[in-house]
Amino acid sequence: MTSMKDKQIRPGATIGILGGGQLGRMIALAGRAMGYRFVTMDPTEDAPCGQVADRQIVARYEDVDAAIQLAEVSDVISYEFENVDAQVAEVLESRSFVPQGSRLLRITQNRIYEKTAIRELGIPVAPFRVIGSLEELEAAVDELGLPAVMKTATGGYDGKGQWVLRKSEELGEAYETMVKAGTELIVEKFIPFQTELSVIAARSLSGELVTFPAAENIHRDNILHLSIVPARVSTDIQQKAEQIAREIAEKLDVVGLIAVEMFLAANGELYVNELAPRPHNSGHYTMDACVTSQFEQHVRAVCNLPLGSTQLLTPVVMVNILGEHLQPVLNRIDRLPRTAKLHLYGKHESKEKRKMGHLNVVAPSVEEALEQIDHLEIWKKVEV
Template structure:
């Protein structure tokens, strides 16, 4: 039996499945604490691979590649959810994977995820499980218009989703239905999108980051504002829901809980991500302990750090179309915390990095950002 309660000490090797930017920032936090990093990723010179000690080049479901990672790692974690369940099950039997397979399996499937949230006593948007186009035609009236059709598996940044505004739009859902089971959700007219990031150890020790307010453009996170511009009552309710979910799911590691806040103060949990999250990047500079360091502490069985907010912050994603302007503006911008992820090709709408501004108030940070030409396109789309 592999012990999941041992303390992993500096000098040990942490294996990371996935070579993207989350793995990169996780690796940088781990290396600052004295760990070595091995990463499994199909593509050479990945963002995480650039800072890792060892790169295992192979498919995520390759038993040969995953075995290599297991042999050289003292503990293993992951930076994204797209891991084959059978491969993860084998890995949990042959290596130290404190997060285990259960939560990942739940969050890979929106149907399982919604049921798990409800079992924790937390409210989600009204929904129906859709098994095909005929099922969609049968159930759409029960959900009402507008509604959102989402594939049960896969999809991110708006991919694998369709908003159905009117009865004549329903047939457009055929393509998604052909991909497999789907979830049909009632459209929630929210006032704000919130997220709470919670980290928990196997012994139940828990730390929660300040509630973040998120603004999306074209289904991609544009800005994260911390502290969220909400009442203390709403913030406390959001934190409580995140903590209850962490306990119910027996979380080990980090969980991002995305929520909708309606005009009447109701909070619906929208999605879960069992890992560090884009909306938690502000914590690198703005909190005493970042979400990445905290995650490493949890999987290595160290005491969790303080999540105290040191200063109000606004984080903005840098997409491919922003980089040229960013390079021109860097010499003129004071106290911009710029993070670039090492991706070779700056594609349109591709997340290439982020910028965090720490100011006396979030209003000061937002005002400064609005003076930058980088954000003009985004501001037009959000009515700025």
């Protein structure tokens, strides 16, 4: 009798995706090249993933009936971002094949659960305290010191749902503002870091596990701006970061992808900041610079196919295209470097700070790739 760890979803099957954004779109594009069909479920008509899938079910993420409909036409179900309703994922587990499961979804949807789980693995995270009142906030700041970072336990991405506390005089205003989110709050010790790194690990249902090369990430206004690969840190740090990602993926029994975001402190210590149980913005570089992209790897992992090589073929810099950059990029399309690969997400409305696409610039060195990005004069130059 075949065990679940031996179950394999082969090309020709239909993959259902909870969520219809750009990550789902790129999963579907990679999977279609492998011969899979796709059905996506998203509340926005003609969503980015819906444009390239065989079918889109237009429904809210918490709509259990629609999710069951998705299950009925899918041989396997995946999710493309962690704000998918965990209850829906749990219901689907009993009706369909959801190799990623709902346990990791619940952990990564809540910063308290997430940081506790990482700490229990013996992996460093920034010291944190759960707070439920202004008095508890003041006590936490007394203990952790300033600056500190207050975050909502649930929700929040691209810098939303957090407040950097720098002065004791602002604690009252910060607490009154953040408590309106209606969720638990945590306060973290601020880690002065030299570099932000991320590593994407892939693990199949059979337990095969690989990692992609570590990316050096530069944020602007709390939104990822650049991912630089190879990361400009020592080989020892790169290997240590990749080992942390491997350990998290294995011990949390991940199936699919998990992105592990880390801070490199001045003393050489790596602290895990966040997890994302899916393809990640900082892994987009793999589409044009690795033997296997993170999106193909995700399909391979959830379908329990052998995982592809993660070998880096060339230095690369990924730069995000936000709403304010989209028209300038289109205006300069004739001037884009010949080794630049443009990826646009098919979103109908372009808004400032909204991710509309990205550009992967491959070059003999990351320094040359960065120079080519600067020469386009679209993105304000940052010291890197």
